[in-house]
Amino acid sequence: MSCxxxxxxxxELDEVSRLVSSKLxxxxxxxxxxxxxxxxxxxxxxxxxxxxxxxxxxxxxRSAFKHLFSARKxxxxxxxxxxxxxxxxxxxxxxxxxxxxSKAANNPSLxxxxxxxxxxxxxxxDQMPSTDDGGADRSGEGRMEGASRADNxxxxxxxxxxxxxxxxxxxxxAARLARAMRTRxxxxxxxxxxxxxLDLRRTIHGNISHGGVPIDLVRRQRKAKPLRLVxxxxxxxxxxxxxxxxxxxxxxxxxxFREAEAFLFHTRLAHVSDxxxxxxxxxxxxxxxxxxxxxxxxxxxxxxxQTFNRWHAARVIHSRTAVMIVSxxxxxxxxxxxxxxxxxxxxxxxxxxWLNPMxxxxxxxxxxxxxxAALPHVxxxxxxxxxxxxxxxxPYLAKL
Amino acid sequence: xxxxxxxxxxLAASGYIADGELATAISLMQLLKRPLLLEGExxxxxxxxxxxxxxxxxxxxxxxxxYEGLDQSAAxxxxxxxxxxxxxxxxxxxxxxxxxxxxxSEKYLLERPLLxxxxxxxxxxLLIDEIDRADDEFEAFLLELLSxxxxxxxxxxxxxxxxxxxxxxxxxxxxxxxxxLRRRCLYHYVDYPDADREAxxxxxxxxxxxxxxxxxxARMVEGIRKEELRKVPGVAETLDWAAALVGLDVRDLHDAxxxxxxxxxxxxxxHEDKSRLTREVSERLLGKVA
Numbered sequence: 001m002s003c004x005x006x007x008x009x010x011x012e013l014d015e016v017s018r019l020v021s022s023k024l025x026x027x028x029x030x031x032x033x034x035x036x037x038x039x040x041x042x043x044x045x046x047x048x049x050x051x052x053x054x055x056x057x058x059x060x061x062r063s064a065f066k067h068l069f070s071a072r073k074x075x076x077x078x079x080x081x082x083x084x085x086x087x088x089x090x091x092x093x094x095x096x097x098x099x100x101x102s103k104a105a106n107n108p109s110l111x112x113x114x115x116x117x118x119x120x121x122x123x124x125x126d127q128m129p130s131t132d133d134g135g136a137d138r139s140g141e142g143r144m145e146g147a148s149r150a151d152n153x154x155x156x157x158x159x160x161x162x163x164x165x166x167x168x169x170x171x172x173x174a175a176r177l178a179r180a181m182r183t184r185x186x187x188x189x190x191x192x193x194x195x196x197x198l199d200l201r202r203t204i205h206g207n208i209s210h211g212g213v214p215i216d217l218v219r220r221q222r223k224a225k226p227l228r229l230v231x232x233x234x235x236x237x238x239x240x241x242x243x244x245x246x247x248x249x250x251x252x253x254x255x256x257f258r259e260a261e262a263f264l265f266h267t268r269l270a271h272v273s274d275x276x277x278x279x280x281x282x283x284x285x286x287x288x289x290x291x292x293x294x295x296x297x298x299x300x301x302x303x304x305x306q307t308f309n310r311w312h313a314a315r316v317i318h319s320r321t322a323v324m325i326v327s328x329x330x331x332x333x334x335x336x337x338x339x340x341x342x343x344x345x346x347x348x349x350x351x352x353x354w355l356n357p358m359x360x361x362x363x364x365x366x367x368x369x370x371x372x373a374a375l376p377h378v379x380x381x382x383x384x385x386x387x388x389x390x391x392x393x394x395p396y397l398a399k400l
Numbered sequence: 401x402x403x404x405x406x407x408x409x410x411l412a413a414s415g416y417i418a419d420g421e422l423a424t425a426i427s428l429m430q431l432l433k434r435p436l437l438l439e440g441e442x443x444x445x446x447x448x449x450x451x452x453x454x455x456x457x458x459x460x461x462x463x464x465x466x467y468e469g470l471d472q473s474a475a476x477x478x479x480x481x482x483x484x485x486x487x488x489x490x491x492x493x494x495x496x497x498x499x500x501x502x503x504x505s506e507k508y509l510l511e512r513p514l515l516x517x518x519x520x521x522x523x524x525x526l527l528i529d530e531i532d533r534a535d536d537e538f539e540a541f542l543l544e545l546l547s548x549x550x551x552x553x554x555x556x557x558x559x560x561x562x563x564x565x566x567x568x569x570x571x572x573x574x575x576x577x578x579x580x581l582r583r584r585c586l587y588h589y590v591d592y593p594d595a596d597r598e599a600x601x602x603x604x605x606x607x608x609x610x611x612x613x614x615x616x617x618a619r620m621v622e623g624i625r626k627e628e629l630r631k632v633p634g635v636a637e638t639l640d641w642a643a644a645l646v647g648l649d650v651r652d653l654h655d656a657x658x659x660x661x662x663x664x665x666x667x668x669x670x671h672e673d674k675s676r677l678t679r680e681v682s683e684r685l686l687g688k689v690a
Contacts, residue, residue, distance in 0.1 A: 037579050045432050052431055060404075063424040068432070071582035073439055073573075076589040200481045201473065205555075208500055212488030314574055 017050040020061070020087075027086050031069055034082055038069050058088065171248040173387050175281070178252030227320050227397065228259040230349070232308065234327030236266040236299040242357045242385070246326050249390065251276050251284055261316045264288070265304035271312060301331045301370055302338035309344050322351045322397060326384065328358045331370025339373035346377040353393070355384035403427060407456060416452030417593070417600045425588045426453060435546055435567035437582065440590035443634015446570040449590070450527035453566060460524040462565070464513040466534035472541065476551060478510045479503075504555035514542075518549055518561035526565040532575040543581055593635065595622045601635060602642045609646050616653045616689050617642050620660075623685040624667060627677065633667040641666035657686055 024046055031038050045068055049055075054064045062083045070076045202218035210216075231250055235243050250262045254276045261273045278284035317323070323345060331338055346352055354374065358364050360383035366372060375381060380396060383389050408423040429436050438446045454461035464475055484503040491499050511519070517526040531539065545551065549561035569585060571577060593601060598618035602609050609617075621638045633641075644663045650656045661682045668674045 037583055039583065042583075045434075048432065049428070060424065063421045064428055066421070067425045067428055067436075067586040067588055070587040070589075071579070071585075072587070073589050076587060201479060204479070204481055204484055208488070208496060211492060212485055315576055318575075 017055045020050055020055050021047060023087075030082060030086055034078065036069055036075055037071055042068060062087075167244070170245055170387065171281075174245050174249040174390065175252030178249050227322060228261070228316075228318060229253060229322055229324060229397070230316050231260070231262045231324045231326065232269075232304070233262065233264050234266070234299060234301070234325075235264045236330075238299070238328055238330050239326075239357070242326070246384075247276075247285060247288075248281060251281050261312075263304075263308060263312070265299070265301070265308075267300050267303075269304040269307040269312075299327070299330055299370075300333035301327060301329070301374075302333045302335070302341055305338065305341035305345060309341055309348075313345065313348055317349050319350065321349045322353060323349045324353045324355065326355045326357075327370075328356055329354075329366070329368045329371030329374060331368065331373070335369040335373040338370050339377070342374045342377035351379040352377060353380045353382065353396075354378040355382055355393075357383065357385040359383035360385045360389070410456040411452055414452050414455035415604050416448060416455075417597055417604060418449075418452070419591075419593070419597065422449065422588065425586055426456070428586055429566060432586070433564060435569055435585045437577075437585035437587050438568065438570045438590050439573060439587070441592065441632060441634065442572050443632075443636050444590045444592055445635045446590050447527065447529060450525055450529075450568040450570075453568060454525040457523070457525065457566065459522050459566075460520065461527060462513050462517045462524050463527045463529060465529045466531050466538070468533055468535060470534045470538055474512060475538070476512050476514045476545075477553060478512060479555075480508045480510050484508055506556070509553075509556070514545060515551060515559070517565040517567075518551070518563065519559070520563055520565070523563040524565050526567045528567065528569045530572060531569045531581075532571040532573060532577060536578070539578055539581055543578075543584065546584060592622075592625060592632075595619045598622070598635065598638060602639065605639055606642045606646055609642050610651070613645070613651060613653070614642065617645065619689045620653060620685060621667065623688055624664075624677070627681070627685075629668070629673045629676065630670050631668075631673060633669075637667045637669075653686060653689060657683060660686060 024043065028038050028043055028046075046065065049061075049064050049068070055061050062080065065083060066076065066079045070079055199218045203214050203216070204212070206216055206218060207214050231253070233243065233246050233250060253260050254262055254273060261271070262276055264270045264272050272288055275288050276284050342352070354371075356366075356371070359366075359381070366375060366381075382393065384393070404423050404427040407426050408418070411418045411423060411426075425436055428434070438449055440446055450463075451461060487503050487508070488499060491502070513526070517524055528542070531542070534542075546567060549564055550558055552558045569581075592598075595615065595618040598621065599611070599614040602614040602617060603611060606614075617638065621633060621641070625632050641663060644666050645653075645659070648656075648659055648663070650659055653660050661679055664677060664682060665674070668677060
């Protein structure tokens, strides 16, 4: 492209500026597609930059635009690539429009999950770690029988729900529960406030009529930090019967909570808060399927936690954070690593709650290597296979 | 107003070894009148940028250190309560209105960094350090101040800025900043310097550090940063270590592997990191340093 001539004369410079200006709108659109938050003000500033002669060299223009348009480290890192692709035609332009739909297509597990949500239907069965036709599963455990005697949804194990309507009902209940839990938790926080410092400014102002003698003392209260919930959900094959319900639970919590973050993991970790904040549950799950990629091959809890500790923990965890891990603890990676990372996580946050849906199964004991390594660092280890057991968590969380 | 080359020269003259793009960022700050947001790991020299900027513009540096619970009275202004109380006592017989007018006048106003920054004759550099430690409310307040550059004090009225300060914000990423604040600012990510630049920093800062020793130290630190550490050493730690080595009269790292290993405490600040960087590891790293 002609804008990359190295030493343009003044006339040529004008030419370059005009060219850049004419394509600026398209460039801004490309940036927006790649997740940059650029608005009109940035466009105007960019025009001003060109007037000031920054268009003289592509390197200079790139550096200037980079400072102007980036807003966070991820922007900063991908900007050069996008700029080069757009203005210098170095790479295919569409590359920058993030992980598109192609990935969604070859991500069967989460995709089916999303579809299952919409149909309310067979998500649980479809996702069994693929015994060819699912026949083996159907013969075992009496899933059907569970459905027939499910008068009281609250006490039925999620995996025993088979009727689509019932599953939908359970999902809705989970979402409702999550919302109710959130509001109650915050209100309790507010009630616990107590002022402990004097507000001198208001005291003096209020006591001028007493000749400055501070009679009515005005106190200050410190705003209580609301509890923050960080949820790490195991989306691996072995958990598939429960993922649906927990996703709805997470969706319900994120919906209202400003103070919550959610992550999914199987062999790697994905930050899903933004996708899950979508109001419509089905659309949220659809976005999820675009974000998460590559399932199967077991669960690497340790590695996922390591990623979490390294890249996310500093940002999402503060002193009043409870981390909720939902997983069966079948670690296919290094159990020792899991232990180490759990210890590191435990040092950072207030409480670790580990929910293991399988805990309530008859004859289950924490034998899996993963869970054995993790248990010493867990503050609460609880089953969460029914709505009732989820509800039972609330008083515990409220006390934090 | 200085152009980009002049800024680069002035930065170098002030003893700050900048990466190539910082000069652009600073010239943009002037051109667009936007604050500059610096992000990066702890210890990469974000605060130093503001100091260098102050010396480039030959102006004062006003620093506001953010912390959780930082509020208006610590950041913007505060009334001098003790003096006010005394004054009220002293004017006991006067009309209350007069007393009120008097005690809420400039004389009783204590300037805090933000107010100070907009009331100077010459635009100062305003460094708002670790903005991520302050809470959301403060961030919102700051946003308003940075767009209007005026402050309203209920008892006194609105105070308009006499000058627009050069604003530099730094963040360590302990909390996600709001998009609004990010959009208002120019963004610059400060990375660990490469070995070459770090060597030049050492030479500029530590007396008696020769070129070859500085480069060795910088390469060694570069290697250490690539190890899996809990706390990656920053530039300040490198400088400490270089000072220690120079103080112990080390001229070449290869001559004194013992000293090198023992002084690594300048770089490694947790027990875990110390035990991870064993003698073997430090010798291996030393072997890679040419």
